[in-house]
Amino acid sequence: MIFIGRPFAALRAGFPLLCLLVLAACQRTSRAEGRIVVIDDAGDTVRLAAPARRIVSLIPATTELLFGIGAGPVVVGRTSYCDYPPAAKKVPDLGDGIKPNIEAIVASQPDLVILYNSGQNAGVAGRLRELGIAAARVNTDALSSVTRVAHMLGTLTGHERAADSLATVFDTALASATLPAGPSRPKVLLLVWEQPPMTIGRGSFLNELLERAGGDNLFADVVETDGVVSIEAVAARKPDLIFTTAEGPSAFASRPEWQVVEAVREKRFLQVNGSQFNRPSPRAPFAIRELRAKMSRGRW
Amino acid sequence: MSAARVAALMLAVLSCLAVGLSAGAVAIPLSSVWAGLWHPGAEGSAIVRDLRAPRVILAFLVGGSLGICGAALQAMIRNPLAEPYLLGLSSGAGLGAVIAIATRAGGAWAVPVAAFIGAMSAVALVYRLSLVSGRRLDPHVLLLSGVVVGAFAGALMSAVMVLSDAPGVRNAFLWLLGGFGAASWRALGVFSVYACVPIALLVLHARSLDLIALGDEPAHHLGVEVDRVRRLVYVCTALLTAASVASCGIIGFVGLVVPHAVRIIFRPLHRSLLPTVFLVGGCFLVLADVVSRTAVRPLELPVGIVTALIGVPLFALLLRRTLA
Numbered sequence: 354m355i356f357i358g359r360p361f362a363a364l365r366a367g368f369p370l371l372c373l374l375v376l377a378a379c380q381r382t383s384r385a386e387g388r389i390v391v392i393d394d395a396g397d398t399v400r401l402a403a404p405a406r407r408i409v410s411l412i413p414a415t416t417e418l419l420f421g422i423g424a425g426p427v428v429v430g431r432t433s434y435c436d437y438p439p440a441a442k443k444v445p446d447l448g449d450g451i452k453p454n455i456e457a458i459v460a461s462q463p464d465l466v467i468l469y470n471s472g473q474n475a476g477v478a479g480r481l482r483e484l485g486i487a488a489a490r491v492n493t494d495a496l497s498s499v500t501r502v503a504h505m506l507g508t509l510t511g512h513e514r515a516a517d518s519l520a521t522v523f524d525t526a527l528a529s530a531t532l533p534a535g536p537s538r539p540k541v542l543l544l545v546w547e548q549p550p551m552t553i554g555r556g557s558f559l560n561e562l563l564e565r566a567g568g569d570n571l572f573a574d575v576v577e578t579d580g581v582v583s584i585e586a587v588a589a590r591k592p593d594l595i596f597t598t599a600e601g602p603s604a605f606a607s608r609p610e611w612q613v614v615e616a617v618r619e620k621r622f623l624q625v626n627g628s629q630f631n632r633p634s635p636r637a638p639f640a641i642r643e644l645r646a647k648m649s650r651g652r653w
Numbered sequence: 654m655s656a657a658r659v660a661a662l663m664l665a666v667l668s669c670l671a672v673g674l675s676a677g678a679v680a681i682p683l684s685s686v687w688a689g690l691w692h693p694g695a696e697g698s699a700i701v702r703d704l705r706a707p708r709v710i711l712a713f714l715v716g717g718s719l720g721i722c723g724a725a726l727q728a729m730i731r732n733p734l735a736e737p738y739l740l741g742l743s744s745g746a747g748l749g750a751v752i753a754i755a756t757r758a759g760g761a762w763a764v765p766v767a768a769f770i771g772a773m774s775a776v777a778l779v780y781r782l783s784l785v786s787g788r789r790l791d792p793h794v795l796l797l798s799g800v801v802v803g804a805f806a807g808a809l810m811s812a813v814m815v816l817s818d819a820p821g822v823r824n825a826f827l828w829l830l831g832g833f834g835a836a837s838w839r840a841l842g843v844f845s846v847y848a849c850v851p852i853a854l855l856v857l858h859a860r861s862l863d864l865i866a867l868g869d870e871p872a873h874h875l876g877v878e879v880d881r882v883r884r885l886v887y888v889c890t891a892l893l894t895a896a897s898v899a900s901c902g903i904i905g906f907v908g909l910v911v912p913h914a915v916r917i918i919f920r921p922l923h924r925s926l927l928p929t930v931f932l933v934g935g936c937f938l939v940l941a942d943v944v945s946r947t948a949v950r951p952l953e954l955p956v957g958i959v960t961a962l963i964g965v966p967l968f969a970l971l972l973r974r975t976l977a
Binding site for chain 2 (some may be wrong): 361494548549550572577581584585586590609612
């Protein structure tokens with residue numbers, strides 16, 4: 354019974370998963386006869402004859418992931434904002450990554466360039482392909498992009514197994530860091546800029562971090578990633594806590610018009626520091642735990 | 654102007670203020686607004702007393718000031734295109750604000766103060782460039798100097814925005830597009846104390862402006878010290894506009910179109926044009942601010958966008974009806 358039953362159960366449980374994996378592999382990547390083919394997030398086909406050996410990574414999140422899957426030594430160019438891990442800072446800086454300088458990219462002789470999937474970068478990717486350099490455009494806006502992009506980068510660099518284990522560890526850590534839904538969740542204003550007051554809407558990475566840490570975004574009804582709000586709307590919604598970053602607003606708490614907000618009067622601030630809060634990265638579970646710890650210390 | 658018109662204007666002003674107080678991100682009925690204004694404990698009182706009341710009054714004063722500045726400049730330069738931001742002031746203010754953000758200048762008042770300093774520097778530069786042959790302020794040279802200084806400051810501002818790696822320097826343009834979100838009793842107090850002198854001086858010189866609008870020669874023969882009045886008008890409008898930029902960013906269109914609209918509808922002389930423009934400009938900006946607060950609730954639209962979106966079609970309609 355044992356010998357017959359187990360493999361059957363395993364097969365029954367595993368078969369749909371296997372099908373999905375095969376399907377996913379067919380859809381996104383295929384690796385045959387030494388050729389690597391990946392469909393990037395812009396829908397373009399990225400082809401490499403062999404795993405990439407010189408990569409320019411123009412997104413802080415992908416630079417971090419490349420180092421995370423052991424492909425750090427092949428990164429030959431990065432953005433000014435790629436500050437993690439510390440070893441990434443030794444890679445030549447090619448600018449802010451928002452308007453990539455094609456000459457600087459070509460001069461670093463890459464065989465693969467990772468670009469953010471923006472309209473502006475469509476032209477850059479096309480130009481690079483004309484010059485014979487593979488370019489992949491990826492979205493790195495949500496927590497779900499961490500494992501998806503890790504797999505993609507794993508395939509492109511030949512570090513599939515490291516990418517798989519990074520993804521497994523990340524998923525487990527994320528699940529254990531996430532606070533189960535409870536009754537008393539603080540309402541948190543995510544204040545990222547003060548003149549004018551700007552907040553973060555529900556379609557953003559910070560919103561995901563906050564919800565997993567057990568807080569509710571005061572402006573979860575804002576669909577856009579960010580937007581200008583009035584102090585009046587903030588006051589009427591009565592936030593329990595106000596989230597700010599070290600680079601963000603600092604002086605609003607002393608301005609007279611903000612004193613209408615009770616959380617400002619009572620100085621219920623939740624200040625965080627560090628790049629784990631501004632990009633989806635393998636460090637996100639730690640960011641969630643940090644938020645949880647700070648919120649449980651708050652007096653809301 | 655007839656008594657009926659004065660009464661109608663006053664009624665319009667009061668209704669605009671009432672709408673401004675009751676509309677917003679949170680809808681508060683007029684009865685509660687009234688209770689909230691006088692009784693600190695009432696529901697929504699903090700919002701009405703501490704946020705909306707100073708915001709509405711500031712919007713009214715700024716709208717009125719910009720209107721008066723536009724009317725005075727149009728008469729003084731004898732150019733229908735003249736407006737408060739024509740003379741390089743907006744780019745100067747923008748440059749100041751962007752530098753404050755890029756250098757991470759601290760403090761709650763850093764950006765407005767820097768914008769004010771930027772605007773006044775641009776004004777001083779334009780003024781110095783335009784003083785030809787001694788102390789005569791030539792309107793044509795003034796216009797050209799304004800455009801030149803504005804273009805230069807604008808280029809510097811763009812360069813700072815492109816080169817700076819300060820977080821949020823790209824949000825500077827949102828501040829520049831204008832908004833009354835930062836209004837408070839303190840900001841209102843500073844603005845009103847500061848603005849009453851230039852406004853009074855401009856209104857006092859309304860008759861001279863009427864005469865200058867006829868031409869320098871006739872004005873001179875009728876006893877106007879043209880050069881002195883011109884310098885005074887320039888300094889007053891510059892001070893007023895710089896203060897309004899510092900308190901709420903760059904709100905275009907009010908200063909250009911409200912004076913024209915008032916001239917088309919009421920056809921007054923400057924003596925009554927300036928007060929009328931003040932009231933109409935104030936009402937217009939209060940209503941534009943209401944739209945900016947309510948159109949995309951809970952978000953806010955920069956009020957500078959709203960003034961153009963509402964004002965342009967209105968003005969085009971008015972223009973066609975007068976010409977037809």
